[in-house]
Amino acid sequence: MSERIVVDPITRIEGHLRVEVDIDEKGIIKEAYSSGTAVRGLELIVKDRDPRDVWAFIQRICGVCTSTHALASVRSVEAALDIKIPLAGHLVRNVMLEAQYMHDHVVHFYHLHALDWVDVISAASADPEATSKLAQSISPWSKSSPGYFKDIQDKVKKLVTSGQLGIFANGYWGHPAYKLPAEANLMAVAHYLEALDWQKEIVKVHTILGGKNPHPHFQVGGMATPIDINSDNAIHAEKLMHVSKLIDDGIKFINEVYIPDLLAIASFYKDATYGGGIQNFLSIGDFAPKDFNDVPSYRMPRGAILNGNLNDVLPVDPEDPSEIQEYIDNAWYTYDGKDGGKGKHPYDGETTFNYTGPKKEYKNLDTDKKYTWCKAPRWKGHPMEVGPLARMVVGYAAGKKDIQDIVNGTLEKLGLPISALFTVLGRTAARGLETKLIADWGREDMDALLKAIKNGQTTTFDSSKWDPSTWPKTAKGGGLIEAPRGFLGHWIVIEDGKTANYQAIVPTTWNASPKGVGENQIAPYEASLMGTPLADKEQPLEIIRVIHSFDPCLACAVHLTDLENKQTTEIKLG
Amino acid sequence: MNNSPSKITILGIGNTLYSDEGIGVYCIPFLQQIFGECEDVLVEDGSTDGMKLLTFVEETENLLIIDAINAGKEPGTFIRIEGEEIPKYFGVKMSIHQMGFAEVLAAAQFRDKYPKNIIMIGMQPYSLALCPEVTDQGKETAKLLIEEVKKIVESWRSNES
Numbered sequence: 001m002s003e004r005i006v007v008d009p010i011t012r013i014e015g016h017l018r019v020e021v022d023i024d025e026k027g028i029i030k031e032a033y034s035s036g037t038a039v040r041g042l043e044l045i046v047k048d049r050d051p052r053d054v055w056a057f058i059q060r061i062c063g064v065c066t067s068t069h070a071l072a073s074v075r076s077v078e079a080a081l082d083i084k085i086p087l088a089g090h091l092v093r094n095v096m097l098e099a100q101y102m103h104d105h106v107v108h109f110y111h112l113h114a115l116d117w118v119d120v121i122s123a124a125s126a127d128p129e130a131t132s133k134l135a136q137s138i139s140p141w142s143k144s145s146p147g148y149f150k151d152i153q154d155k156v157k158k159l160v161t162s163g164q165l166g167i168f169a170n171g172y173w174g175h176p177a178y179k180l181p182a183e184a185n186l187m188a189v190a191h192y193l194e195a196l197d198w199q200k201e202i203v204k205v206h207t208i209l210g211g212k213n214p215h216p217h218f219q220v221g222g223m224a225t226p227i228d229i230n231s232d233n234a235i236h237a238e239k240l241m242h243v244s245k246l247i248d249d250g251i252k253f254i255n256e257v258y259i260p261d262l263l264a265i266a267s268f269y270k271d272a273t274y275g276g277g278i279q280n281f282l283s284i285g286d287f288a289p290k291d292f293n294d295v296p297s298y299r300m301p302r303g304a305i306l307n308g309n310l311n312d313v314l315p316v317d318p319e320d321p322s323e324i325q326e327y328i329d330n331a332w333y334t335y336d337g338k339d340g341g342k343g344k345h346p347y348d349g350e351t352t353f354n355y356t357g358p359k360k361e362y363k364n365l366d367t368d369k370k371y372t373w374c375k376a377p378r379w380k381g382h383p384m385e386v387g388p389l390a391r392m393v394v395g396y397a398a399g400k401k402d403i404q405d406i407v408n409g410t411l412e413k414l415g416l417p418i419s420a421l422f423t424v425l426g427r428t429a430a431r432g433l434e435t436k437l438i439a440d441w442g443r444e445d446m447d448a449l450l451k452a453i454k455n456g457q458t459t460t461f462d463s464s465k466w467d468p469s470t471w472p473k474t475a476k477g478g479g480l481i482e483a484p485r486g487f488l489g490h491w492i493v494i495e496d497g498k499t500a501n502y503q504a505i506v507p508t509t510w511n512a513s514p515k516g517v518g519e520n521q522i523a524p525y526e527a528s529l530m531g532t533p534l535a536d537k538e539q540p541l542e543i544i545r546v547i548h549s550f551d552p553c554l555a556c557a558v559h560l561t562d563l564e565n566k567q568t569t570e571i572k573l574g
Numbered sequence: 575m576n577n578s579p580s581k582i583t584i585l586g587i588g589n590t591l592y593s594d595e596g597i598g599v600y601c602i603p604f605l606q607q608i609f610g611e612c613e614d615v616l617v618e619d620g621s622t623d624g625m626k627l628l629t630f631v632e633e634t635e636n637l638l639i640i641d642a643i644n645a646g647k648e649p650g651t652f653i654r655i656e657g658e659e660i661p662k663y664f665g666v667k668m669s670i671h672q673m674g675f676a677e678v679l680a681a682a683q684f685r686d687k688y689p690k691n692i693i694m695i696g697m698q699p700y701s702l703a704l705c706p707e708v709t710d711q712g713k714e715t716a717k718l719l720i721e722e723v724k725k726i727v728e729s730w731r732s733n734e735s
Contacts, residue, residue, distance in 0.1 A: 042591065044704070045591065045704065057706060060589065060590050060621065107624075107625055111625060155684065159684065193684075193685060196625070196685065200628055200632075214619065214621050215619070
């Protein structure tokens with residue numbers, strides 16, 4: 001007899017992500033259901049709007065991923081109207097995207113995921129002297145004295161004795177699946193705090209290059225912020241030097257803090273072999289050095305891998321209506337008035353809500369019927385994982401030398417086989433490794449930008465198709481981007497100068513999607529949970545680890561400050 | 575960019591795509607008109623920007639947050655919470671969701687960089703429907719919020735002197 005466990009971060013049913021799993025007598029997960037319980041109908045808001053304005057609405061889809069949505073949106077209009085971006089504009093966008101990755105991945109590692117592996121409370125019993133030795137043995141990072149770690153420890157102790165854990169409340173502290181020695185825990189807590197400081201700095205890349213932050217400015221045809229090294233009203237020489245320094249500081253933080261911590265923590269969790277999932281990977285690719293339309297030049301290549309077969313990188317055509325399709329058989333939508341039965345390419349996509357889930361407070365979702373707001377995107381009918389692991393696997397299989405070197409080098413250091421990639425740990429490690437590569441590309445692109453400016457190529461915006469009278473009566477285009485969480489696509493259909501249809505497939509939709517109809521139709525979250533062992537079913541830390549390893553982001557919907565339901569984390573047993 | 579700490583920071587938070595959820599952000603342009611020239615006041619659209627808002631929280635002495643607040647009251651009810659009451663009403667940690675503003679406050683607190691004074695004002699929303707506009711009734715209440723902001727700023731200023 002199996003037992004159903006529910007992890008729902010929000011007690012109210014309009015919450016974000018809910019996971020229900022069935023476990024057997026040994027605590028192994030046999031069946032899993034992931035349900036996006038918040039509706040996202042942004043596509044409806046932009047209908048009939050001026051395509052040049054859509055990015056400004058669409059970037060509000062999420063406060064964290066704002067610039068990636070804006071970029072996907074302007075790229076879709078540029079693809080539809082065949083607009084070429086000037087080199088400087090392209091490079092500014094690249095540097096902003098690279099800074100976004102550096103910020104997102106570091107924040108994810110330290111502030112959203114590390115505490116699944118790091119026991120904060122245990123840091124209170126560490127020896128600061130030994131912590132200092134440990135830190136100095138793995139990195140030249142200067143903040144590593146015994147006194148420094150003692151100060152951090154005092155803060156943790158103060159928090160623990162106060163009984164108010166604040167930022168560290170609601171953890172599964174003391175759980176048997178925590179394996180780090182106290183000193184490693186203390187070191188990680190110190191870096192958790194340092195990362196908070198560093199992340200405040202790196203976002204200034206967006207403030208400078210995007211004119212403002214939050215919500216930097218983008219523009220169809222390039223970038224809105226002009227470059228003029230001598231003008232106070234433009235991106236001038238001093239600002240460029242500031243960006244340059246922020247990138248260098250970022251590279252240093254990643255190389256001397258993030259990567260050494262990742263390797264140190266990973267070395268204690270080599271037994272975390274669960275959470276691998278479906279081993280189908282999709283990367284749309286990105287990071288062209290000069291021209292986004294030059295797909296073969298992408299430093300992060302485009303391609304698909306099926307069933308973990310690294311010998312065969314399959315070509316992907318995002319424009320082919322038979323390749324990328326979204327299904328709704330298990331999601332609360334209809335297509336042409338029907339409950340499902342077919343997939344639709346985003347150009348022909350449809351967002352028609354049809355909620356048939358529980359009407360009141362409920363104990364379990366009826367998972368035999370539709371059970372989520374997430375549609376089910378498929379590539380040639382296959383569920384696919386997107387994100388850092390997908391990119392590293394596709395890049396590795398495609399023979400990208402820098403990706404192969406960093407992956408092989410890391411596996412060698414940890415003494416792990418290539419199969420270790422296909423685990424919860426592999427997914428988390430892939431994120432760190434790509435951050436290191438992308439930070440270096442940030443340096444390359446910044447140097448290229450400075451060189452272009454020196455050569456007088458300061459134009460960031462192409463105005464030749466700004467005026468709608470230059471547009472064809474109908475046009476359509478896909479705005480493709482590798483966002484930190486994975487392949488993000490926005491597809492626009494323009495008719496008579498207006499947005500006739502708009503569809504977005506966000507990375508988490510690929511990963512968190514529900515089951516499809518037929519064989520081998522289990523998507524990444526659910527597949528990764530299946531087979532995962534729970535050491536303590538009342539504290540399902542392993543579920544949190546697996547889900548967090550994907551860096552989920554179910555579109556920052558309603559975050560309304562809530563005085564009514566103070567309880568926000570609920571673990572139900574039933 | 576100004577790196578020196580602002581004495582008073584007004585932060586509108588919320589998601590502008592969900593009607594009155596965006597009321598905090600809706601107030602921001604009006605407040606920028608009022609306080610735009612004042613060197614001691616920084617007015618920011620914080621939207622839903624998570625940890626990126628830490629700078630604004632940590633680099634000020636007086637923090638005023640404007641947001642939609644669900645207090646289970648009649649729609650349009652003005653709500654004010656102060657000091658230690660604010661983080662108490664949050665409490666997210668093991669959330670699957672990205673970091674909320676609660677964690678930003680908690681992080682500032684743990685780092686001993688918490689503002690000296692912190693006040694949160696808001697409104698019980700009329701609607702949270704998917705719509706990029708605050709409701710008409712919400713816009714009326716926003717006028718009250720803006721008046722309240724002026725009073726709070728004045729009281730902070732007079733305490734300074």
